Amino acid sequence: MNFELTEERQMLQDTLRRYLREKYTTAVRNDILTSDAGLSADIWAELAELGVLGALFTEEMGGFGGAGFDLAVVFEELGRAGVVEPVLDSALMGGRLLAAAGKSDMVEQVIAGTLHLAVAHGEPGGRYDMDYVHTKADGGVLTGRKAVVMNAEAADHLIVSARDGDAIALYLVAKDAKGVDIQGYPLLAGGRAGEVTFDNTPAEPLGLSLSDLQAATNLALVAISAEALGAMESATHLTKDYLMTRTQFGRPIGTFQALAHRMADLLIELEQARSAVINAAGYLEAPDADLHLSATKNLIGRIGRLVAEESIQMHGGIAMTQEYELAHIAKRIVMADHRFGDTDYHLERFIALSAA
Amino acid sequence: MDMSFTDDELAFQSEVREFLRDELPSEIVDKVAKGIELGKDEVERWHAILNARGWLAPNWPKSFGGGEWNAVQRHIFDTEAAAANAPRIVPFGLSMLGPVLQKFGSKEQQDHWLPRILDGSDWWCQGYSEPGAGSDLASLKTRAVRDGDHYVVNGQKTWTTLGQHANMIFCLVRTDPDVKQQEGISFLLIDMNTPGIEVRPIILLDGSDEVNEVWFTDVRVPVENLVGEENKGWTYAKYLLTHERANIAGVGFSQAGLAAVKRMARAENHNGKPLIENPHFAARVAQVDIDLRAMATSNLRIISKAAAGGAPGLEASMLKVKGSIIRQEINDLARRVAGPYAMPFASEALEGANDTIPDPLGAGPVAAQYFNNRKLSIFGGSNEIQRGIIAKVTMSGGRA
Numbered sequence A: 001m002n003f004e005l006t007e008e009r010q011m012l013q014d015t016l017r018r019y020l021r022e023k024y025t026t027a028v029r030n031d032i033l034t035s036d037a038g039l040s041a042d043i044w045a046e047l048a049e050l051g052v053l054g055a056l057f058t059e060e061m062g063g064f065g066g067a068g069f070d071l072a073v074v075f076e077e078l079g080r081a082g083v084v085e086p087v088l089d090s091a092l093m094g095g096r097l098l099a100a101a102g103k104s105d106m107v108e109q110v111i112a113g114t115l116h117l118a119v120a121h122g123e124p125g126g127r128y129d130m131d132y133v134h135t136k137a138d139g140g141v142l143t144g145r146k147a148v149v150m151n152a153e154a155a156d157h158l159i160v161s162a163r164d165g166d167a168i169a170l171y172l173v174a175k176d177a178k179g180v181d182i183q184g185y186p187l188l189a190g191g192r193a194g195e196v197t198f199d200n201t202p203a204e205p206l207g208l209s210l211s212d213l214q215a216a217t218n219l220a221l222v223a224i225s226a227e228a229l230g231a232m233e234s235a236t237h238l239t240k241d242y243l244m245t246r247t248q249f250g251r252p253i254g255t256f257q258a259l260a261h262r263m264a265d266l267l268i269e270l271e272q273a274r275s276a277v278i279n280a281a282g283y284l285e286a287p288d289a290d291l292h293l294s295a296t297k298n299l300i301g302r303i304g305r306l307v308a309e310e311s312i313q314m315h316g317g318i319a320m321t322q323e324y325e326l327a328h329i330a331k332r333i334v335m336a337d338h339r340f341g342d343t344d345y346h347l348e349r350f351i352a353l354s355a356a
Numbered sequence B: 001m002d003m004s005f006t007d008d009e010l011a012f013q014s015e016v017r018e019f020l021r022d023e024l025p026s027e028i029v030d031k032v033a034k035g036i037e038l039g040k041d042e043v044e045r046w047h048a049i050l051n052a053r054g055w056l057a058p059n060w061p062k063s064f065g066g067g068e069w070n071a072v073q074r075h076i077f078d079t080e081a082a083a084a085n086a087p088r089i090v091p092f093g094l095s096m097l098g099p100v101l102q103k104f105g106s107k108e109q110q111d112h113w114l115p116r117i118l119d120g121s122d123w124w125c126q127g128y129s130e131p132g133a134g135s136d137l138a139s140l141k142t143r144a145v146r147d148g149d150h151y152v153v154n155g156q157k158t159w160t161t162l163g164q165h166a167n168m169i170f171c172l173v174r175t176d177p178d179v180k181q182q183e184g185i186s187f188l189l190i191d192m193n194t195p196g197i198e199v200r201p202i203i204l205l206d207g208s209d210e211v212n213e214v215w216f217t218d219v220r221v222p223v224e225n226l227v228g229e230e231n232k233g234w235t236y237a238k239y240l241l242t243h244e245r246a247n248i249a250g251v252g253f254s255q256a257g258l259a260a261v262k263r264m265a266r267a268e269n270h271n272g273k274p275l276i277e278n279p280h281f282a283a284r285v286a287q288v289d290i291d292l293r294a295m296a297t298s299n300l301r302i303i304s305k306a307a308a309g310g311a312p313g314l315e316a317s318m319l320k321v322k323g324s325i326i327r328q329e330i331n332d333l334a335r336r337v338a339g340p341y342a343m344p345f346a347s348e349a350l351e352g353a354n355d356t357i358p359d360p361l362g363a364g365p366v367a368a369q370y371f372n373n374r375k376l377s378i379f380g381g382s383n384e385i386q387r388g389i390i391a392k393v394t395m396s397g398g399r400a
């Protein structure tokens, strides 16, 4: 057992943390939030240059990481800074699916930051159910509708799940292909998504099935949990600082036991969250990975809500304002519960897997 | 003990239902149902409709043009209005300033300002909080210095709800800096159009612009706008803060919110079944439902005691804490039901011309409301402050 990061990962963490602290300030981020694109091309290029995107892929894929702990390191830092650029959807999920399909030239472009992807899987009415797919594949063309597709507008290619007979398979669709329609919109916690429809759209089969998508979703579960953890660390940190500096009734509010004990609870729960993310990253390749991932996502959902709500409450009015850092961070934390299955979804899945 | 409504109360209930059915404009209902902020004109329209019926100021004495409703009547109205998705009454003139003027204002002030509150001539906002004076309100610094027949006001108020619509603000100001904090505060009525006043919006975390900063630079206020006596403002402020309690628990809003959650959860699919049939989700809903049923009775119990002349400061604090927790829990359920569709959101500032926000459940911006309603446990005396009052009153025998 050794809970220290390897030297390479430690360096990656330090570099990324320093870069984001200097470059991804609240003001810069708030500009990105209100921009039409919802993401910064400059930041994206710099993340590629720093090797952040490459760290999401194994050496065989052309990267220099790709394991659970590499993802955890990267996404924890992205979460800490409240980064809205679609590293998770475009680079990690999209890139790793293309890697699984053997599209090494495209993966190379993903790592270089020159290719954007979107994964179009969920459908209206499907909630978080993985096999709810009504989009049809028939003779090389796709027809159907996908819900809340992250990064759909910025993507050069979409990876789309569709049913060919009984089997669900994945297809590659060029964004400007015939019959693709994207209705884009902003998201509460930053970034953009869209409702995407395909009407007899030409598509290339990737030779991947639902189980490949499940594997990519497992990577995403590690990433989103680590991201929420990083954001929780920020929230807790901001709250601790505020409790020590804000005075009311002639003393710092952190000296009121009613707040001090709750701050202590947040710190206790944060350690739980950290361990849960370590479990997810460490057991990612284990035979019972699904059980661990559901455990982590459920715990992160519960603790995330607590941290977001308590941080706002203990700040008072200031935390309700858009320009205060915590507002965005709290939104990132809570909205992470709406991705890849929420607290209840993973509770149920954990129960089912434990019984098995 | 008798839990049933009397014949008179039942008759009143049908009267209220009929009124809401006939008079409440459907465009307003649509917005309220989806939690979309109303414009100034829409609020004024609803106030005018209520005023025409004599129902705008149910808590005021008849002598001032009010309804003098008892606790049960108010409960019935609040519940029915929330169920019908009627907008919240903007409370600053009607529930806050009105009662203060009725108790402490001069005859001239009553005659001038009270009718104007009812007919909508004035839109009031509340200038209590300052950047350095939130929970510790008595530490407020905005200064008013007497100069002939005027006060000259300098300082800053903040969190001023709907100040952008207001033409009048009632303020707590410091008139004597040399005495105990609570004894140097006065209660002033200030025209927002006086030179030296600047209103700046504060954008909240959901992009809404419901609160403001209000800056005062050498603002001259006629002395006749002082309410009561100089340096007695703290007494009036406390009277105001504890006066409005009939709707402090927001039971009607919670009932309407929970009904909406259930409706949405029947429409939402989870593994081929309605989400409402999912045991985990159903348990969450049931838990809140159970709490809310008890809360509704607590609310009635407590407000009927107030109507009978009790002084329920302690109970008002209890209603505020539990009521806000239940409302926030319902907001949390609503965002859960929406699933992935809780994420899309555009405040007007962010909304591009071509953006359409998908809303398959007709739920409105549930996640934004979840965040916006975090305010319920912060403003009007935070839940920590309320708990402090409850503890102090019960354990030291002291008064709040």
Ligand SMILES: Cc1cc2nc3c(=O)[nH]c(=O)nc-3n(C[C@H](O)[C@H](O)[C@H](O)COP(=O)(O)OP(=O)(O)OC[C@H]3O[C@@H](n4cnc5c(N)ncnc54)[C@H](O)[C@@H]3O)c2cc1C
Residues within 6 Å of the ligand: A246, A248, A249, A253, A256, A258, A259, A313, A314, A315, A316, A317, A318, A320, B125, B126, B127, B128, B129, B131, B133, B134, B135, B136, B158, B159, B160, B161, B162, B211, B375, B378, B379, B380, B381, B382, B383, B384, B385, B388
């Ligand atoms: C949306 C919104 C609308 C508002 N509208 C108005 C308005 O129209 N007019 C107006 O005058 N004000 C308004 N307010 C201000 C509101 O009343 C204050 O936010 C509230 O009094 C809390 O003050 P604060 O935000 O400065 O927090 P602080 O007082 O700084 O409190 C920070 C934290 O410390 C806690 N705390 C403080 N003292 C103690 C203690 N002794 N023991 C334990 N915990 C403590 C608080 O509970 C809170 O958790 C509004 C606020 C909001 C958010």
